[in-house]
Amino acid sequence: MSLKDWGLALLVVLAWGVNFVVIKWGLDELPPLLLGALRFLLVAFPAVLFIKAPNLPIKWLLAYGITISFGQFALLFSAMHLGMPAGLASLVLQAQMLFTMIFAFMFLGERWKLPQVLSLIVAATGLILLASQTPASKMTFIGFTLTIAAAASWGMGNIINRKIGQLGNVNLMGLVVWSAL
Incomplete structure (x- = not known):
């Protein structure tokens, strides 16, 4: 990768990391579902006035919006709250990577090879260790569970996107814009 590519990749990592801190600040002032609604209102408006709706059946637009937009963030914001x-x-x-792989197996008929099985085992083991070793003063069980549910919603959204x-x-x-509605 070029130096420019590395710089852009690091910018994405920075934006992703800072995003969660900003969410936490927002949750100090607003209820989780209101914060989520405002987030997606700002994504959708005024963009819906300028960007044409995608040409696809409404069931797919709703399925994508419910999983990627509403489900993922309503659960995540509630977890953080x-x-x-x-x-x-x-x-x-x-x-979400675990859930995407599991849902792809279940709904798309994708078959796993040894590297995928190993990655599932390593990731699941890491989550189990994280959940069992993090003191309750640092992370609540309901917060962890809702974050896992948000990851599952994102994973299902990936399958719907496919x-x-x-x-x-x-x-x-x-x-993206119209599913935010």
């Missing part, structure tokens, strides 16, 4: 620290939330939310991609030429920007 109920005791999931920002740093651990950003880590545990990456369990199905949407099979429908043909779908405007991805339109999908």
Whole structure:
């Protein structure tokens, strides 16, 4: 990778990490579902006035919006409100990889090879260790559970996104903006 590519990758990591701190600050002032609603209102408006809705059946737009937009963030914001620290939330939310792989196996018929099985075992072991070794003063059980549920919602959204991609030429920007509604 070029130096520019490394710089852009690090910028994404920085933005991702800071995002969770900003969410935590927001939750100090607003209830979780209101904060989530405002987040997606700002994503959708005024963009819906300028970006054409994606050309796909409404069931797919709703399924994507319910999993990626509403489910993931309603659960995540609620988890953080109920005791999931920002740093651990950003880590545990990456369990979406586990759920994406499991859902791809279940719903898309994808088969696992040894590297995928090993990665599932390592990731699941890490989550179990994290959950069992983190003191209750640092992370609540309900916060952890809701963050895992947010990861599952994100994983299902990835599968829905894959199905949407099979429908043909779908405007991805339109999908993101209109599913935010």
